Amino acid sequence: MATAPKSTSAANAAPRRQPARDIVDYELLFDCVHCGLCLESCPTYVVTRAEMDSPRGRIYLMKALADGAVALDADALRHLDLCLECRGCETACPSGVRYGKLIERAREYVNRNVRRPPLERLRNWLIASIFPYPERLKILLAPLRAIDRLGMRPLMRRLAPAGMRDWLDLIPPRAAAQPVIQAAAPAADSAPAAVVHHGCVARTLLEAENRNTEGALAAAGYRVVRMERTVCCGALDLHHGNFERAREFARANVRELGRHGGAAILSAASGCSAVLAAYGDLLAGDPEFAAAARAVSAQVADLSTLLLRRNFNFPRGFPAAVTYHDSCHLAHGLGVREEPRRLLRSIPGVELLEMNESDLCCGSAGSYNLTEPAMARELVRRKADNIAATGADYVVLGNPGCELQIAAELRRRGEKIRVMHLADFLALALSGADI
């Protein structure tokens, strides 16, 4: 992988070598003691093996930018852009560096100060105006669905320009019917409540995840309550430094979720869960919403933890060799690693095979696979190698982005391994059907 700047990217960046103090929360930079313990936990460093693509290097760059020691030139931009915001470095860092906060602010600064080349601007505009709106995404996908029905995807793929193929591959072919969990009886009013935020991409492409998350919760005895109106959690905006719209989305969700006070809050997309858990921070400066946002964040939970808490058990066995992929924002963002594994191991017949680098990002990372396809491809290849080496029949994970990304790569390779969201896998195990 080359680390040289793409000639198109940031060609128009106006290098300025004056201190850019507000590029990050300056004090947070000093948590980093330059020990380097984070290097090997960073997917981009693992691929390029260059310091400027490491967490320590990026933090150093941010500091140099803040101090005016370097300019925000094409190089600086390139290395900041290449960050996946996976927060693997936060898990590794003994010094408690809050890298996610640093890079979010840096991206906002970049947005304000760098004019991107026209094609990039168009691409980013498309991403920002489509993904957070499921209806728009559905409209966009309609023609592809028609093509799929005619069985013409392979032809279209061949005709598509090389740069488009990876994108096209991400859209799963029409899914075969999936088992859906049916709860036996509605839970009593006194049962603990849970509310599932139906994320944007999941709602459009992987609807079963939402239904099965709710189904599993109901089967475990939770009273599942529904949101009346769901808007995007704001992940995309937050990660791209568009704080304004991220806050708008956050306020809408806080208003809606606040009505279910006390309910556990989760999303089938752990990326979204992590953002919900960050609302407290995001709206801290908003007197009207701060308290409610903190309350929402404090209620964020994850599926496996909730099920384990109710001693969820499996009436019948399901013999399968399974490997588990740690989605970044579940493992590094919310710190949930053991629970999904424990849940999987509790299914009679399931053999859990650990893959190498299970918590190294697969390259999906929000819209990263659309904006940095080369690095994303490199990472998903690595992930697929690690998955294949386990000999498992199923990869289970907790985020739709990872599911699309990994499934696309396995399809390209002709691998038979099935990629499933934890909730869908539970549905399968409960149905006992082996499809």
Add this chain to the structure above:
Amino acid sequence: MASSGNSALDSAAVAELRAIVGDDAIVSRPTELKVYECDGWTIEKSAPELLLRPRSAAEISAVLKVLHRREIPFVPRGAGTGLSGGCLPVGAPVMICTSRMNRILAIDYASRRVEVESGVVNLHVTNAVRERGFFYAPDPSSQMACTIGGNIAENSGGPHTLKYGVTTNHVLGLEIVLPDGEIAELGGPAEERLGYDLAGAIVGAEGTAGIVTRAILKLTREPEERRTLLAIFAGVGAATRTVSAIISAGVIPGAIEMMDRLIIEAVEDAFHAGLPRDAGAVLIIELDGIAAALDAQAAEVAELARAAGAREVRLARDESERAALWKARKRAFGAVGRLAPNYATQDGVVPRTRLPEILREIAAIAERYSLKIGNVFHAGDGNIHPIVLYDERDADETRRAIEAGREILRACVAMGGSLTGEHGIGVEKMAEMPLIFSPDDLIVMSELRRVFDPEQRANPNKVIPAPGSCVEVAAPRRQVVL
């Protein structure tokens, strides 16, 4: 910043180097070079003029031939976790980083050895052989990031050094590219060596003999079982007396690590490892070996600790409790980052019996310089690591931190100890070398160095102070940020 000296790193030289390593392995723009201006020792900074990221010994050899012909000095770099400024360019315009040379080449369980490229990360060696019940014994706390090449250069140790020895005890042979570009094989796969131990001379040379590209390492069998104890004391005095008591009783634990109150608090803030915040010091004592003997040994150690004043001795009940203790210990340095914007880790050695004395001295020095100094170290070998906290934005405090560090080292030497246990001399401690070595010693050392590097172009201005300037070494063009 520029450290070109009289070298000739002109565009023709760069073009020649580019032709060898390729575009993606050459870094020449200032923004990118900036991040290479320091390692884990951040008090001094100086960026290289050119960074090369070769993929093989052959490329390094070709590169060094060009640099040799053009008389351009260079500095090797692994992961940059060094704590003594070893890979800081001082009059060396070209930096050569081995991070891409990270393949494990061969594992031979029957003869218990592994052959690796020098950029392989220390922990990755153990990860590769763990399943078969082996590990690579030298385990610096930075093992999740530091490279075998860096370990060899610094002769690194770790908690388990007490029983298993330092890097040099585990390197059977190595391949090195000498400063003129010649590739030499030193030592070999066999344990017994004929003639001079040349590989041994390279271990600890801090990159001043050339660039190590490959190494044959010894693998160690995982002990059958372990017992890990946490002994809790009111103060560092009782804790360090316990260390001597254990060793003189003839017990050799796998590791004995000490943490004082400042460190305990930092670690608790960071990881909630369950250490008692009100303790003055704790020892982590790990016994390993044949299962049958361990329980009796553990009881003996616990008894010795109590006799020396431990208020409590806990035994880790299972692997997860043991892992929590080690996590706390191994990441203690980093956790200290939560206490202050910067810290400098010192690395001195004293005879084990004098640990109580040196710790008293360190406390007095901290007081005198109005600084906070924490202690976390390999107590079993008397290898202390006082961590001096400071804020680099405060020039006076930074100066005091450096001075205090020097004074601690002088105290170590005065007690019959040494300047470094494992972090190396680098630029940090060059000025203190004459405290333990006579001018003659230093001359012999530089003559040995000249055997490998006659023109002193490999990592120049490091380790050995220039003759004639035995007290203060004038390091050329070195940017000291104060």
